[in-house]
Amino acid sequence: FYEPTVLADVTPGMAAFDEETFGPVAAITVADNAEHAIELANTSDYGLGGSLWTNDIAQAQRIARRLETGGVFINGYPASNARIPVGGVKKSGYGRELSHFGLREFTNAQAVWAKVVA
Template sequence: AGAALKKCVLELGGSDPFIVLNDADLDAAVQAAVIGRFQNSGQVCAAAKRLIIEAGVVEAFTAKFLEASRALVMGEPTSYSTYIGPMARFDLRDELHGQVQATLEEGATLLLGGHKVAGAGNYYEPTVLADVTDQMTSFKQELFGPVASIITARDAEHAVALANDSEFGLTASIFTRDAAKARAIADQLETGGVFVNAFSVSDPRVAFGGVKKSGFGRELSHFGVREFCNAQTVWLDRK
């Protein structure tokens, strides 16, 4: 595109924060976190990759999230009972496993999974890492597979700082019962999209895209249409 001087849009992935505050509906947050992290076997650019949970509810959230994650069925992708299918390629699975192992060596706690599944298919167990800090691999890098990282935030301000401490900026989620607080936090997040009490989605009615190393430009909505339009100015002198 550069060589031909053509306009382009780049969507380059992300490490999306999923913030849960003390006043959140925990059951709703857990349900959304499981879908947001494990849909398509975790291979979604705008997935809930970093679960940033306020300290007052991190223990309760972790217990509920772990229970729900254990219930996910791994198997043949054409079966209606399957939720976790194979990953796209063997090398991607190996890379993901390396990131998990590096994070554990850095001091994280393995609560679930953490292994490649032997046999045919690129299967990786649904994995939950706890006690993840901002210095660890799963915090700093994008984990493109069925691996969730749980990070504890001291308070809402700390949660925002953790969310923004990333080279990516695609989307983010906030769970709270306080709409005004959610809007105030959304204004501080360095992402292309913010979803309140919901996991990240793409919808043709609204723009989708990121900032930082998540790329530039927007897909969908009238913003996406105009990305590839060249505006022509016609000036008529009325004198």
């Protein structure tokens, strides 16, 4: 059991910023503006997913396209849906689970060649 934890004033160079943290942990890093937030997010060696929280969906979509992550969730937490591929980039892995992309990831294609002998 790990107690839910919120870490404030997290900056680059701290383990909570630089490493891929799982569990009930929220690391808070303050950005000066959207450009700075994108820069901070993309400095990570990891890229499983991220969340954007805003009333400006158009701006969130523009920002999402610039984030180096396997998935971006706008006004929501990372979720799973069999129709949508899920997976990371950078040190968070490669390939996708779910959807037709995931089906290909877990399929081993086999070639069988036979020469017909008369």
